[in-house]
Amino acid sequence: MEFLASIEASPLAEWIRLSPSLWAYPGILTFHTLGLAILVGANAVVDLRLLGVGKGLPLSKLDSFFPAMWLGFAINAISGVLLFISDATNKATQPIFYVKLGLIAVALVIAGVMRRMIGEATSDPAALSPRARTLATVSLVLWAAAITAGRFMAYLNNEPPEVI
Amino acid sequence: MEQSFATWLHATALSQAINYYPWLWPICESLHFIGLALLVGITGTLDLRLLGFMRSVSISAIRDFMPWAIVGFAINLVTGLVFFIGLPRQYVDNVAFYGKMFFLLVAGLNAMFFETRLGSRVLTLGPGEDTPPSFKIVGALSLFSWLAVLYFGRMLPFIGNSF
Numbered sequence: 001m002e003f004l005a006s007i008e009a010s011p012l013a014e015w016i017r018l019s020p021s022l023w024a025y026p027g028i029l030t031f032h033t034l035g036l037a038i039l040v041g042a043n044a045v046v047d048l049r050l051l052g053v054g055k056g057l058p059l060s061k062l063d064s065f066f067p068a069m070w071l072g073f074a075i076n077a078i079s080g081v082l083l084f085i086s087d088a089t090n091k092a093t094q095p096i097f098y099v100k101l102g103l104i105a106v107a108l109v110i111a112g113v114m115r116r117m118i119g120e121a122t123s124d125p126a127a128l129s130p131r132a133r134t135l136a137t138v139s140l141v142l143w144a145a146a147i148t149a150g151r152f153m154a155y156l157n158n159e160p161p162e163v164i
Numbered sequence: 165m166e167q168s169f170a171t172w173l174h175a176t177a178l179s180q181a182i183n184y185y186p187w188l189w190p191i192c193e194s195l196h197f198i199g200l201a202l203l204v205g206i207t208g209t210l211d212l213r214l215l216g217f218m219r220s221v222s223i224s225a226i227r228d229f230m231p232w233a234i235v236g237f238a239i240n241l242v243t244g245l246v247f248f249i250g251l252p253r254q255y256v257d258n259v260a261f262y263g264k265m266f267f268l269l270v271a272g273l274n275a276m277f278f279e280t281r282l283g284s285r286v287l288t289l290g291p292g293e294d295t296p297p298s299f300k301i302v303g304a305l306s307l308f309s310w311l312a313v314l315y316f317g318r319m320l321p322f323i324g325n326s327f
Contacts, residue, residue, distance in 0.1 A: 022319070022322060022323070025322075026318070026319060026321075026322035026323075029318060030314070030315055030318040030319065033197070033200070033314060033318050034311070034314060036197065036200075036201060037200055037201050037204035037205055037208070037314065038204075038205070038208075040198075040201035040205060041201045041202065041204055041205010041206060041208060041209075042205055042209075044201060044202055044205050044206070044232070045205060045206060045209055045229060048229060048232055049229075053228060053229055053232065054225055054226070054228035054229045055228075056222060056224060056225030056228055057221060057225040057226065057228070057229075058221075058225075061218070061220065061221050064218055065209075143198075143201070144194075144198050147194055147197045147198050147201070148191075148194035148198075150197075151190060151193050151194040151197060152190055152194070154190070155190045
C-alpha cells in the first residue's frame with residue numbers, strides 16, 4: 001500500500017491527476033477509448049467472420065487483423081498503466097479492477113488460440129468447426145464484459161477511508 | 165432557449181423514469197462503449213480498405229460486416245438518447261456535444277454519399293486494384309469524422325460540463 005501511495009505521489013501521477021491540460025487525464029482517457037475500439041473492433045471482425053459473417057473475406061486475410069489488435073492492446077496497456085498510477089491506491093483495492101484484468105487476460109489467450117486455429121484452417125477450411133464458433137462467441141462475451149467492468153470502475157468506487 | 169428546452173425535457177415522465185433507476189446510466193454507458201467498438205472497428209476497417217490498404221481483400225467482403233456496424237450505431241443511438249433525455253442540461257450548453265453532433269452529421273452524410281453515388285463502382289474494382297481518389301477521400305473523411313466523434317464524446321466532461 002505504501003508502494004502504491006508513493007507511485008500515486010510521483011510527479012507523473014500528479015501531473016496526470018491534477019494538470020488542467022487536455023493532454024493529461026482527458027487525453028490519456030481518449031487514447032484508452034481509441035485503443036479499446038481498435039482492439040475490440042478488430043477482434044470482433046475476426047469473431048464475426050468465424051461465426052459466419054462476411055464469408056467473402058478469406059480466412060487467410062484475418063491474419064492482418066491481429067497486428068491491429070496488438071496495436072490497440074499496446075495503446076491500452078500504456079494508457080492503462082498511466083491511468084492506474086494516477087489513482088493507484090484506489091484502483092488497486094477495487095475488486096472490479098481485477099475482474100476487468102482477468103477478463104482481458106482470458107480474451108487475449110482466446111485471441112491467440114483463434115489465430116492458431118485460423119492458421120491451421122487456411123489450408124483446410126473444414127477444420128474450422130464448432131470449436132471456433134464457440135471460441136468466437138466466448139470472445140465477444142468476454143470483451144463486452146471487460147468493457148462493462150471497466151466502465152463500472154467509475155461507479156463501484158471505494159468508500160473514502162474512515163477517519164478514526 | 166436551450167436551457168428552457170432542457171428544463172422541459174428533464175421534467176418529462178421519460179426523463180424522470182430514466183433517472184429513477186440508478187444503474188441504468190452505467191449500464192447504458194457500458195453498452196455505448198460496446199457499440200463504439202463495433203461501429204469504429206468495422207467502419208474503420210472499411211475506411212482503411214477504401215484508402216487502399218489490404219487490397220487483396222475485396223471491398224464487398226468487408227461491406228458484408230457493415231450490418232454489425234449499424235447494430236453498434238443503433239445501440240449508441242438508443243443509449244445516447246437515454247443520456248440526453250435523462251440529463252439534457254449537461255449537453256445543451258456543452259461545446260463538445262455540438263462538436264460530436266457535427267462530426268456525426270459529417271460521417272453520416274459521407275456514408276450516404278458513398279452508398280448512393282459510389283456504391284455501384286465497388287463491383288467494378290478488381291482484386292488487388294488500387295482504389296480511385298474518390299474512394300480515398302470518402303475513406304479518409306469517414307475515419308477522421310468517426311475519430312472526431314469519439315474524441316468529442318470522450319471530452320464531454322472535460323471540454324464541457326457533463327460527466
